[in-house]
Amino acid sequence: MAPLSKSAAIVGVAESDEIGNVPGKSALQLHAEAAYNALEDAGLSKADVDGLFTAGYSTYDTGEYLGITPRYTDSTTVGGSSFVIHVGHAVAAIAAGMCEVALITHGQAGRSARARVERDPNLPTLQYESPYGIIGPPIAYSMAASRYMHRYGEDRTRQAFAEIAVATRKWATLNPKAMMREPLSFDDYHDSRWISYPFHLLDCCLVTDAGAAVVVTSAERARSLPKEPVWVLGAAEHHDHASISQMPDLTLTPAHVTGPAALAMAGVTHGDIDLTMIYDSFTYTVLVTLESLGYCGPGEGPDFVADQRTAPGGGFPLNTSGGGLSYTHPGMYGIFLVVEAVRQLRGEAGDRQVQNVGLSLVNGTGGALSSTGTVVLGVG
Amino acid sequence: MADSYDRPLPVRQPESDFYWERAKAHELWLRHCNACGQTYFYPRDICPHCFSRDVEWRQASGRGTLHAFGIVHRGPTPAFREHVPYVVALVDLEEGPRMPTNLVGVEPDAEHVHVGMALEVTFDDVTDEITLPKFRPAG
Ligand SMILES: [Zn+2]
Ligand SMILES: [Zn+2]
Numbered sequence: 001m002a003p004l005s006k007s008a009a010i011v012g013v014a015e016s017d018e019i020g021n022v023p024g025k026s027a028l029q030l031h032a033e034a035a036y037n038a039l040e041d042a043g044l045s046k047a048d049v050d051g052l053f054t055a056g057y058s059t060y061d062t063g064e065y066l067g068i069t070p071r072y073t074d075s076t077t078v079g080g081s082s083f084v085i086h087v088g089h090a091v092a093a094i095a096a097g098m099c100e101v102a103l104i105t106h107g108q109a110g111r112s113a114r115a116r117v118e119r120d121p122n123l124p125t126l127q128y129e130s131p132y133g134i135i136g137p138p139i140a141y142s143m144a145a146s147r148y149m150h151r152y153g154e155d156r157t158r159q160a161f162a163e164i165a166v167a168t169r170k171w172a173t174l175n176p177k178a179m180m181r182e183p184l185s186f187d188d189y190h191d192s193r194w195i196s197y198p199f200h201l202l203d204c205c206l207v208t209d210a211g212a213a214v215v216v217t218s219a220e221r222a223r224s225l226p227k228e229p230v231w232v233l234g235a236a237e238h239h240d241h242a243s244i245s246q247m248p249d250l251t252l253t254p255a256h257v258t259g260p261a262a263l264a265m266a267g268v269t270h271g272d273i274d275l276t277m278i279y280d281s282f283t284y285t286v287l288v289t290l291e292s293l294g295y296c297g298p299g300e301g302p303d304f305v306a307d308q309r310t311a312p313g314g315g316f317p318l319n320t321s322g323g324g325l326s327y328t329h330p331g332m333y334g335i336f337l338v339v340e341a342v343r344q345l346r347g348e349a350g351d352r353q354v355q356n357v358g359l360s361l362v363n364g365t366g367g368a369l370s371s372t373g374t375v376v377l378g379v380g
Numbered sequence: 381m382a383d384s385y386d387r388p389l390p391v392r393q394p395e396s397d398f399y400w401e402r403a404k405a406h407e408l409w410l411r412h413c414n415a416c417g418q419t420y421f422y423p424r425d426i427c428p429h430c431f432s433r434d435v436e437w438r439q440a441s442g443r444g445t446l447h448a449f450g451i452v453h454r455g456p457t458p459a460f461r462e463h464v465p466y467v468v469a470l471v472d473l474e475e476g477p478r479m480p481t482n483l484v485g486v487e488p489d490a491e492h493v494h495v496g497m498a499l500e501v502t503f504d505d506v507t508d509e510i511t512l513p514k515f516r517p518a519g
Binding site: 121122124126127128129130131132133134135136138139142143144146147150193194195196197198199243244245246250 | 387388389390391392396421447449450452453454455456460463465468469479480481482490506510
């Protein structure tokens with residue numbers, strides 16, 4: 001088989017018609033709108049789709065709703081990173097001839113769903129953690145953050161969290177689709193109420209309604225379409241636990257594997273990347289992921305993000321959509337990282353457009369810092 | 381207390397019945413692998429380190445240190461909202477493994493909770509059927 005790098009491209013991306021607070025739409029409707037919009041963006045039709053990728057729901061649920069009967073199907077569900085992982089899976093499936101046009105769909109009424117989904121009580125997380133009130137991402141991630149603070153210093157870690165929250169909000173003020181667009185001060189950050197110490201409210205992502213979709217196709221087909229192809233140059237995936245209590249090292253995520261692997265596949269290094277998109281479920285997720293990906297060494301993250309370096313004009317463009325912290329976060333946010341990277345690479349990012357973006361690294365994280373998917377995307 | 385307990389209870393599994401039975405007797409027991417010598421949490425009949433089936437139960441000392449914690453101010457479900465703030469913890473047991481628990485017998489406040497502090501197990505009989513091992517500062 002030919003090398004996978006640059007064998008396929010992203011040719012369509014979109015959100016659902018509306019994102020944020022959308023009480024009038026079901027999760028599947030959000031999938032459908034995003035799929036419709038992404039296919040339109042790609043210049044393709046539903047009949048062209050022969051590979052279907054979805055997380056959360058099974059592809060037979062989304063396939064039925066959309067009226068798609070794929071010959072290749074992938075319902076890999078490993079939390080919010082799933083959709084970034086799907087991009088790599090789509091590249092492999094296309095190269096193997098298992099499909100030619102891969103549609104990755106997401107939709108969640110995270111804010112407005114009419115019924116909540118219960119988790120399976122037979123799972124170890126529910127047996128050993130839930131009885132203690134260790135339930136949901138804010139609590140799990142806050143414990144990991146406490147370990148990082150102990151190891152690398154409480155004050156400098158706190159300052160890093162504030163830098164990330166404030167810088168990300170600055171990007172959101174430039175994105176008309178962002179839910180939180182009012183400027184945020186350092187005092188606002190520090191004064192926000194506790195959710196689970198060491199997390200303030202403003203360390204935590206939003207809870208929104210949103211859908212998004214991504215279309216991937218072969219190099220040959222991509223060149224025949226109206227928009228410039230965004231090449232998938234590198235892709236990697238990894239998970240090393242499910243429950244936070246089983247995480248091997250609370251200060252190192254699976255990105256320590258997927259970052260170097262995706263960069264090696266692309267044949268580039270950290271210094272070549274023009275735009276970095278990191279799943280910001282929490283400020284801590286950004287800090288620990290920068291280190292895990294290898295942008296800086298263990299414990300060096302607070303220096304790396306100091307002085308608003310990740311803000312507009314700051315020298316290290318990061319999460320230019322406004323991220324899960326300020327733009328949107330419906331529960332599994334990873335696909336929105338890909339959408340923004342593609343828009344920046346195409347020069348479609350409007351007021352927040354970063355100049356001369358040729359290469360972007362996207363890293364999704366899922367579960368309790370459990371799984372990551374990294375892709376390196378490029379134009380030209 | 382047993383009738384009014386409103387927070388989630390563990391659904392015991394075949395491989396953990398012994399663990400929860402011993403907890404009711406106020407004992408903490410762990411799985412130990414005779415092939416690779418590691419003691420691990422949570423209980424499984426096949427060692428997650430070396431995949432040996434030669435495993436046995438051993439009683440833990442109940443001593444450990446605080447590896448990480450959170451102080452929960454916003455309860456994750458309605459049942460927990462009337463119990464905030466409370467301390468969630470990961471404890472490094474003397475035998476090696478790390479387990480999730482609550483830290484009790486200490487002010488739920490960052491001034492009083494410190495990573496690395498010495499802890500000992502204590503048992504909370506939350507219902508007639510379920511006892512949760514929790515930890516408190518070592519006395
Ligand atoms: Zn790993
Ligand atoms: Zn073993």
